[in-house]
Amino acid sequence: MPGNAFRLLFCSLWALLAVAVCPAVVAAGEAPGSADVLRIGYSEFPPFEYRADNGEPAGAFIDITRALVAEAGYEAEFVYLPTSRIYLYLKKGKLDVWPGLTNIPSLQGQILESWASPFSDMLSAWQLKTSAPLTHFNELKGKTVIVIAGYTYSGLIEWLKSSDGIRVTEAPNHRAAIEMLKLNRGDYLLDYSAPVRDILSDEERDLFSEVPVRRRSAAWLFSLANPRAATVREVFDDAYMRLLDKGLVPPVQDKSPGRVLPGFPDEYL
Structure with missing residues (x-):
């Protein structure tokens, strides 16, 4: 979107x-203050x-x-x-x-x-369209993955940092992460769909592709x-x-992870 x-x-x-x-x-029965x-x-x-x-x-x-x-x-x-x-x-x-x-x-x-x-929001792998899209989580090995500093990705950050062959580099925010990906300072950006799509310009949307990893x-x-x-x-x-x-909040969402990228570690679902 x-x-x-x-x-x-x-x-x-x-x-x-x-x-x-x-x-x-x-609430009923509550006095102001x-x-x-x-x-x-x-x-x-x-x-x-x-x-x-x-x-x-x-x-x-x-x-x-x-x-x-x-x-x-x-x-x-x-x-x-x-x-x-x-x-x-x-x-x-x-x-x-x-x-x-x-x-x-x-x-x-x-x-x-x-x-x-x-x-809910989708945790996704973003890459330049000149690169092959991610099809299996194991394809991160031998690659540099950009992440957002301070995000734990439901514990997945520790798995990434301790995995042999995966290099992790941190960006201070979503905009900085996009700029790093533009400059090929990482092969993939692991980030949530809504924050990234919210800041992408029309030109940038033509530069990147998004592969859903799992829903949060x-x-x-x-x-x-x-x-x-x-x-x-x-x-x-x-x-x-x-x-x-009263129609003032969205319908209650399904909490299941939905379709998950093959190879995603089960312990972080």
């Missing part, structure tokens, strides 16, 4: 959510969540989260952190919840995932260091269904 189409999609979603994020929307505060981590994953130029959290996932927090009768305190720090803070209970991606091995036993999943699902991850985690998760899921009935 072209970058303009992504922007139109998310602008439409934000318009639908305008009513839902109104401060007057609180009495709602519990939830510390909510977010990271740089545009167009779904990111820190805007004014320093405020932004993106479709953030707007859905705001609507959900209000509908559930809570208040939100957003904290911008790199992904690795979010993992640590969830484990230690310094964050209550993270709107993030599911099935993260290092967080197993440390978090509860919401049942509701508002969207979004959900709300609740810290088990918070004794209320199970209760908050249940309240969030119930609130999501109420907003869904």
Whole structure:
């Protein structure tokens, strides 16, 4: 989907959510100012969540989260952190919840995932069209793979770095990664579809090809260091269904990985 189409999609979603994020929307029986505060981590994953130029959290996932927090009768305190720090803070209970991606091995036993999943995104291998497209994960051997610094790829980053014959080089952000691929500083870029497509110009879309690797699902991850985690998760899921009935949030997504590139390591599905 072209970058303009992504922007139109998310602008439409934000318009639908305008009513839902109104401060007057609180759960039944909650008086203004009495709602519990939830510390909510977010990271740089545009167009779904990111820190805007004014320093405020932004993106479709953030707007859905705001609507959900209000509908559930809570208040939100957003904290911008790199992904690795979010993992640590969830484990230690310094964050209550993270709107993030599911099935993260290092967080197993440390978090509860919401049942509701508002969207999914594809982890893809990007390469110049002058190169042969990736058909099997083993074809990464002997190649240089560009990754985004701070992303764990659900633990896959450690597998890549420890694999014989795969050279890993980090880019500080999605734009830098695209520029590195242009300059042949890597054979492949391992990155998510929406962030890359959102920044590609029309000319750049003619330069690159995308091979889907596996689908990743979004959900709300609740810290088990918070004794209320199970209760908050249940309240969030119930609130999501109420907003869904009003047409204010997307339908609940299937959390399966979908079609997976052959050779992808099973332990990271």
